Amino acid sequence: MAELQATAAATEIPEATGASPDAGSDQPAKIAARNVNVFYGTNQALKDIDLDLGGNEVTALIGPSGCGKSTFLRCLNRMNDVIDICRVTGRITLDGEDIYDPRLDVVQLRARVGMVFQKPNPFPKSIYDNIAYGPRIHGVANNKEELEEIVVTSLQRAGLWNEVKDRLNVPGTGLSGGQQQRLCIARAIAVSPEVILMDEPCSALDPIATAKIEELIDELRGNYTIVIVTHNMQQAARVSQRTAFFHLGEMVEADETEAIFTNPKDERTLGYITGRYG
Amino acid sequence: MKVTLYLIALVLIVGFGYWVGRRRAFAVSGGRPAHLHSLPGYHGMFVALWCGLPGVLLAAIWFFVEPHVAEYVLVQNLPAEQLEQEADRLALLIVDVKNIAAGYNVFREVTPELEAAAAAYNRVFEIGRAVMLVVALCASIAGLAIGRRLISPDLRARNRVERVMTVVMIVASTIAIMTTLGIVLSLLFEAMRFFGRVPFFDFLFGLKWNPQTAIREGQVAAEGSFGAVPLFAGTLLITLIAMLVAVPVGLFSAIYLSDYAPKRIRATVKPLLEILAGVPTVVYGFFAALTVAPFVRDAVAAFGLEASSESALAAGAVMGIMIIPFVSSLSDDVMNAVPQSLRDGAYAMGATQSETIKQVVFPAALPGIVGAILLAISRAIGETMIVVMAAGLAANLSANPLEAVTTVTVQIVALLTGDQEFDSAKTLAAFALGITLFAATLCLNVVALHIVRKYREKYE
Numbered sequence: 001m002a003e004l005q006a007t008a009a010a011t012e013i014p015e016a017t018g019a020s021p022d023a024g025s026d027q028p029a030k031i032a033a034r035n036v037n038v039f040y041g042t043n044q045a046l047k048d049i050d051l052d053l054g055g056n057e058v059t060a061l062i063g064p065s066g067c068g069k070s071t072f073l074r075c076l077n078r079m080n081d082v083i084d085i086c087r088v089t090g091r092i093t094l095d096g097e098d099i100y101d102p103r104l105d106v107v108q109l110r111a112r113v114g115m116v117f118q119k120p121n122p123f124p125k126s127i128y129d130n131i132a133y134g135p136r137i138h139g140v141a142n143n144k145e146e147l148e149e150i151v152v153t154s155l156q157r158a159g160l161w162n163e164v165k166d167r168l169n170v171p172g173t174g175l176s177g178g179q180q181q182r183l184c185i186a187r188a189i190a191v192s193p194e195v196i197l198m199d200e201p202c203s204a205l206d207p208i209a210t211a212k213i214e215e216l217i218d219e220l221r222g223n224y225t226i227v228i229v230t231h232n233m234q235q236a237a238r239v240s241q242r243t244a245f246f247h248l249g250e251m252v253e254a255d256e257t258e259a260i261f262t263n264p265k266d267e268r269t270l271g272y273i274t275g276r277y278g
Numbered sequence: 279m280k281v282t283l284y285l286i287a288l289v290l291i292v293g294f295g296y297w298v299g300r301r302r303a304f305a306v307s308g309g310r311p312a313h314l315h316s317l318p319g320y321h322g323m324f325v326a327l328w329c330g331l332p333g334v335l336l337a338a339i340w341f342f343v344e345p346h347v348a349e350y351v352l353v354q355n356l357p358a359e360q361l362e363q364e365a366d367r368l369a370l371l372i373v374d375v376k377n378i379a380a381g382y383n384v385f386r387e388v389t390p391e392l393e394a395a396a397a398a399y400n401r402v403f404e405i406g407r408a409v410m411l412v413v414a415l416c417a418s419i420a421g422l423a424i425g426r427r428l429i430s431p432d433l434r435a436r437n438r439v440e441r442v443m444t445v446v447m448i449v450a451s452t453i454a455i456m457t458t459l460g461i462v463l464s465l466l467f468e469a470m471r472f473f474g475r476v477p478f479f480d481f482l483f484g485l486k487w488n489p490q491t492a493i494r495e496g497q498v499a500a501e502g503s504f505g506a507v508p509l510f511a512g513t514l515l516i517t518l519i520a521m522l523v524a525v526p527v528g529l530f531s532a533i534y535l536s537d538y539a540p541k542r543i544r545a546t547v548k549p550l551l552e553i554l555a556g557v558p559t560v561v562y563g564f565f566a567a568l569t570v571a572p573f574v575r576d577a578v579a580a581f582g583l584e585a586s587s588e589s590a591l592a593a594g595a596v597m598g599i600m601i602i603p604f605v606s607s608l609s610d611d612v613m614n615a616v617p618q619s620l621r622d623g624a625y626a627m628g629a630t631q632s633e634t635i636k637q638v639v640f641p642a643a644l645p646g647i648v649g650a651i652l653l654a655i656s657r658a659i660g661e662t663m664i665v666v667m668a669a670g671l672a673a674n675l676s677a678n679p680l681e682a683v684t685t686v687t688v689q690i691v692a693l694l695t696g697d698q699e700f701d702s703a704k705t706l707a708a709f710a711l712g713i714t715l716f717a718a719t720l721c722l723n724v725v726a727l728h729i730v731r732k733y734r735e736k737y738e
Contacts, residue, residue, distance in 0.1 A: 082625060084540065111628035121619035124642045133637065134627040184623070191627060 030055035030195065030225045031076060036090035038071050038080065045071045047249045049090070053195075053242075058217060058226045060236035060257065063246035064272065069229045072246070073197050076227065077113035078106050094195070111138055114188035118200040120180030122172030122187070127164050130172040130183055131155060134191035150190055158186035159216050178209025185216060189224075196220065198228040202235065214239050233273055237261050245269045284337070284411040291418045292330045295425060299325030302429045316436035324435040327442055328425030333418035340410040348402040352376070355395040375399065465716060468709035475703045476504045481710060483507060487673035487684075489693060489704045504707050506714070508675040512683035513659055516594040516669060519679055520658045523598025525651060528605025532647075535606070536613035537635050548610065555603040563667035566596035571668055578680060585680035588670035594679065597664050604654040612646025613639055645729045652726035656719040662687035686715050 029052035038046040046068045053059045053076075061069040071080070078099060080086040092099050099109050111134075122130050131151040134140075141147035151168075155161040160182045164175070172183050181201055188196055198217070202210040217226060217239045230236050236243055237257060244254035245268070253266045264270045303321035307314045314321070352375055353361070360371060374384040379396035429435070473481070484505020531551065535544050571592035578585040585591070616639050624634040640647075670682030671692055693708040700706075 077626060079622060079626060082622070107628045107630055109628075110626055115622075115626035117619060117622060117626075119619055121617070121623040123620060123623065123638050133624070133629075137627070137629050137633050137637070187623075187627065197626075 029053060030095065031227075032093045033072070033075070034091045034093075036072070036075060036088065036092060038068070038075060038089075039087045040083070041085045045249055046075075049251045051244055051251055051254055053225060053227055055225045056221060056223070057241040058221050058228060058239050060240035060243045061227065061229045061246060062231075062233060062236050062243060062272070063252075065231070067246040068249045069244075069246045070199050072251075073115075073199055073227060073229050076195070076197055077110050077115055079110075079115065081106060111191050112193055113195040113197060114191060114193035115197040116181070116184050116188055116199065116201050119204050120177060120184050122175070122180050122183050124171060124173050126169045127155075127172045127175070127183060128168040130187050131190045134187060138191055140191065154186040154190040157189055157220070158182045159212060159219075160186055176209070178205050178212060181205060181209070181213060182216065185213070185220075189220070193224065195225040195227065198226065200229050200231060203231065210235070233261070245272060247272070280407060280411055284415065287415055288330065288333060288418060291333075291415070291422060292326045295329035295422045296322040296326040298422065298426055299323070299429060299435075302426050303435075306429055306431055314431050315434055316439075320435040320439050321429050321433065323439045324433070325422060325425035325429070327439065328421035328428075329418045330421075331442070332421045333414040336417055337410060337414040340406070340414075344403065344406055344410075347406065348399050351402050352395050352399040355398040357391045360391075462713075462716065465709050465713040468706055469713045471701075472703060472706035472710040475706070476710075480504065481506055481707075482714075485675060487689070489689070489707050502703060504703065504710075506686070506711065508673040509684060509686045509689050509711065510714075511675055511677075512590070512669070512673070513685040513687075515590050515677060515679065515683055516597060516665060516685055517655060517658045519591060519594025520598035520601060521651070521655060523595050524601045524605050524654055524658075527598075528602045528650075528654075529609055529647070531602070531606040532609035532613060533635060533640075535610045537631065537639065548607065551603050551606055553603075554600065555607075557600070559600065559661065559663035560667075562596050562600050563663040566592050566664050566668035570596050574680075583680060586670065586682040588668060588682040589680050590669060590683045591679040593665050593669035596668065597658055597661055600661070600664065601654040601657055604657060605650055608650030608653065609643070609647045612650065613643045615646070616642045645732055649726045649730035652722050652729070656722040656726070659722070660687065660715065660719050662691060666691055686711050690715075 031053040033049050033051045033053075036046055036049040036051075037044065049068075049072060051072075061073065063069050074080045075088055075092060076094075076099075080088060088100060094109070094113065097104065123133060125133070128151055131154050132147055135147055135150050141150055152161065155164065160179060163179060164183075172180065175183060181204075185196075185201070202213050205213065214235065217228065220226060221241075228236075228239065240257045242254065243257040243260040245252045245260065245264075245266070247268050253260065253264060253269045255265075260269065261273055264273060299322035300318045302325070303314055303316075303318040304311060307318075311318050316324075349372065352372060356371070356375070361368065363371075374386055375392055375395050376399065377384050378388060378392060379399045481504050484503060485507050486503040486505045487508045488503045490502050531547075535548055535551075539547065567588070571587055571589060574589055574592045574595075575585045575587055620638055620642060621634055624638045629637070665685045665688050669684060669688060671684050671688060672682045673684050673689070674681055676683060690708045690711050693704060693711075698705045
């Protein structure tokens with residue numbers, strides 16, 4: 001289904017794939033960004049970003065702190081709208097639809113493009129209600145049984161079911177950091193998005209919890225388009241198929257992950273991945 | 279005058295002590311202050327404390343002891359036959375002699391003996407104080423010498439100074455607690471006296487409030503009845519009306535301020551709202567009595583109803599306006615304290631702003647909001663001026679907001695206004711009401727603080 005839409009999108013706006021600056025990908029782009037500039041007040045955070053994000057694969061955004069990768073990520077589901085002084089220009093399309101089109105309902109966009117944040121942020125509600133929140137507000141489930149079904153499958157897919165199945169009524173805030181983050185992923189999955197954005201999802205977690213999340217990301221790849229911001233280059237290498245390197249608000253280079261890490265074309269990429277700066 | 283001189287001298291000595299301490303510290307360090315255990319400033323403070331504390335303590339003790347010593351001397355100087363009267367007559371005599379000493383007129387013949395006693399009484403103050411101040415100053419100077427001698431490079435001056443400061447802080451915090459305790463105890467004792475005359479349950483559950491008692495024997499007056507239920511009912515009614523005004527208005531403005539208002543508007547509107555809390559309650563009082571109450575009466579008349587010109591509705595509504603800032607400002611604070619990450623989480627799920635507020639922000643802030651409302655309620659219950667001016671004095675047991683009702687605080691004012699004798703049930707009733715009110719607001723505050731504290735743990 002997603003792929004079908006993506007193909008349709010490709011025919012609608014040929015530049016999304018045709019003029020792709022990184023034509024290494026053989027899949028049509030799920031999300032295409034063209035000439036994206038972001039300003040915080042007078043401060044320009046992103047400069048002319050052109051980037052395609054393929055469907056059903058994991059794209060990692062890497063780069064030193066403050067390079068704009070999180071800002072770019074937040075453009076993709078318009079989370080930057082929340083910030084008053086933030087201004088976005090350029091064009092970002094999801095399956096060919098301009099997501100900054102004034103006619104587009106941002107609520108529906110965010111239902112299609114879910115997000116997981118750096119710090120786990122479960123709602124101060126029960127585990128069950130945390131997951132059920134999204135389906136409820138979007139009216140996905142017709143009755144209690146369907147809702148329960150969604151909650152259970154979401155928890156199962158997030159690999160949390162076995163740990164919490166006996167205590168769905170305890171507050172989500174009482175779980176460990178890693179469990180909370182998987183709860184947040186389950187919460188995002190529950191509204192069946194097409195894309196999941198992850199903003200350094202493991203930076204607050206220990207190595208074991210990190211490994212679990214990485215495993216989960218790899219499993220989810222089959223059904224979702226995943227974009228992950230990470231500071232951990234091993235993580236980028238482990239979980240992603242494609243990697244984009246950001247530096248000082250510019251997208252320096254985007255390619256197959258293996259190519260980026262073994263044979264970067266740009267000096268700056270080489271410098272960053274070999275640890276000379278960043 | 280002497281005390282003023284003493285204080286000036288004390289300040290000078292303490293200042294001098296600081297200077298001496300610093301200099302001495304420099305001297306013993308051999309010009310290298312880094313060799314000292316503590317910075318020279320702490321050595322200065324150390325000597326200054328040695329100058330100040332012993333003298334001040336001595337002086338303070340004397341000021342507490344002085345009146346007792348003086349009274350003892352006074353009694354010793356009274357003629358022997360005067361001492362053989364009843365205890366309370368003697369006490370009266372002592373008070374009169376003190377008045378003579380102070381130069382007031384007394385209702386008794388001033389005999390030379392009494393004048394002598396008064397003079398002796400006065401002399402204690404003159405001599406005692408002079409001696410004491412000299413001794414205290416000597417203690418300060420001795421302290422200066424001792425402190426200076428103690429200074430050495432190894433002296434842990436900082437630790438000692440800080441220990442003294444800790445004690446000072448403990449004393450400061452104890453003062454507030456002790457004061458509260460004192461107030462509670464005095465209320466309690468007077469209330470006990472009241473309950474000695476009026477049975478506790480008559481007070482708590484009686485339905486009739488008519489605190490008129492016969493002042494002198496055989497006076498034609500109703501035997502007073504002290505059933506406090508009408509007062510509690512009136513207080514509750516007015517508080518309820520106030521909350522009906524304050525909670526919706528306060529909460530909606532809090533929600534607007536925390537989640538909808540642009541930063542610029544919030545920065546202006548919030549202080550403006552808080553000004554409401556700064557308006558003196560007496561101003562609200564005449565606003566209620568002169569503007570709102572007649573308005574309520576006229577407005578209700580349009581519906582063919584009759585309202586008293588002092589109605590619970592007017593007082594309650596104005597009180598509600600007064601406590602809006604309590605609700606709005608505190609609620610806004612707790613809603614602002616809900617982490618942005620929670621809002622982001624909800625937005626990222628595709629929740630609208632109102633869904634986010636209703637289902638995430640508000641529930642997360644709810645304990646804090648409940649705390650804010652409880653604090654506002656305890657404020658409303660204790661509020662006096664508005665109800666004195668606008669709610670009336672009639673102790674009606676009525677749930678009709680258009681009638682005049684009275685509250686606990688209004689009755690306390692009424693009971694204690696004018697000439698009173700402090701051992702009649704009527705006056706003592708004020709203390710019983712006071713302690714009941716105190717207990718009620720204390721419970722509310724404890725509950726409110728408990729809830730607020732529980733809320734604080736949530737995001738840590």
